[in-house]
Amino acid sequence: xxxxxxxxxxxxxxxxxxxxxxxxxxxxxxxxxxxxxxxxxxxxxxxxxxxxxxxxxxxxxxxxxxxxxxxxxxxxxxxxxxxxxxxxxxxxxxxxxxxxxxxxxxxxxxxxxxxxxxxxxxxxxxxxxxxxxxxxxxxxxxxxxxxxxxxxxxxxxxxxxxxxxxxxxxxxxxxxxxxxxxxxxxxxxxxxxxxxxxxxxxxxxxxxxxxxxxxxxxxxxxxxxxxxxxxxxxxxxxxxxxxxxxxxxxxxxxxxxxxxxxxxxxxxxxxxxxxxxxxxxxxxxxxxxxxxxxxxxxxxxxxxxxxxxx
Numbered sequence: 001x002x003x004x005x006x007x008x009x010x011x012x013x014x015x016x017x018x019x020x021x022x023x024x025x026x027x028x029x030x031x032x033x034x035x036x037x038x039x040x041x042x043x044x045x046x047x048x049x050x051x052x053x054x055x056x057x058x059x060x061x062x063x064x065x066x067x068x069x070x071x072x073x074x075x076x077x078x079x080x081x082x083x084x085x086x087x088x089x090x091x092x093x094x095x096x097x098x099x100x101x102x103x104x105x106x107x108x109x110x111x112x113x114x115x116x117x118x119x120x121x122x123x124x125x126x127x128x129x130x131x132x133x134x135x136x137x138x139x140x141x142x143x144x145x146x147x148x149x150x151x152x153x154x155x156x157x158x159x160x161x162x163x164x165x166x167x168x169x170x171x172x173x174x175x176x177x178x179x180x181x182x183x184x185x186x187x188x189x190x191x192x193x194x195x196x197x198x199x200x201x202x203x204x205x206x207x208x209x210x211x212x213x214x215x216x217x218x219x220x221x222x223x224x225x226x227x228x229x230x231x232x233x234x235x236x237x238x239x240x241x242x243x244x245x246x247x248x249x250x251x252x253x254x255x256x257x258x259x260x261x262x263x264x265x266x267x268x269x270x271x272x273x274x275x276x277x278x279x280x281x282x283x284x285x286x287x288x289x290x291x292x293x294x295x296x297x298x299x300x301x302x303x304x305x306x307x308x309x310x
Contacts, residue, residue, distance in 0.1 A: 011279025
């Protein structure tokens with residue numbers, strides 16, 4: 001066992017590509033972030049360059065969080081959103097270039113691994129996480145293991161909250177991503193005649209000052225999210241619901257307007273703690289667990305890994 005082992009974590013985000021070398025305790029030892037391209041080939045070349053920049057003799061592996069649907073067992077990207085890496089053979093190409101083993105998973109799964117290892121979900125075995133940003137992502141851990149279903153369970157942004165709602169990119173209508181994401185909030189702000197780019201803090205300030213229109217806007221944004229959360233609590237009965245992503249803290253604040261009404265479906269809700277670091281830490285921790293280089297820093301066990309990759 002190499003007590004000084006580290007790993008490289010890569011987070012492919014909607015705005016930035018983030019990379020870091022991370023210790024077995026979850027400490028980021030080296031860090032790089034840059035605006036992300038929309039060309040998959042260019043993104044792949046930048047990931048290889050960043051891995052080469054961060055690599056040293058202590059690096060045991062590389063973990064990559066990918067947007068969209070990922071089959072972690074076969075390391076296959078099935079679909080993407082703002083950046084479609086489906087069919088890119090991401091893991092294999094990076095392994096060939098860097099000569100270090102690569103783990104890939106959905107970016108939300110990586111973020112939840114990080115929160116369980118060093119963040120807001122330490123000590124919990126049953127956690128549901130919604131990541132609220134441009135869209136809404138999700139991840140579920142039950143009995144310490146990421147729920148994967150056949151391939152890509154945990155697509156919580158596609159819980160239906162309005163059967164006759166707006167069309168969603170997934171092909172259905174009324175997904176919570178269409179009502180309660182950052183994109184949806186921007187649409188509600190525009191429909192209310194407020195300036196483009198109005199921040200959530202400004203909305204809360206105006207609501208506290210008695211602005212009825214802004215209060216209605218916040219209700220339209222957060223009540224569907226409450227419905228999605230309550231549905232997940234009813235389905236899996238977690239110890240904790242985490243709200244991550246750029247708007248996670250704002251969503252938690254807004255949920256004060258929409259408490260859980262049923263005594264059956266109650267669960268603590270908290271904001272994720274690791275912010276932009278979560279994907280990088282989660283990727284690196286997943287790589288370390290995969291190769292059994294170090295015991296996990298807070299007892300997160302290897303059962304979080306895909307069965308076929310143990």
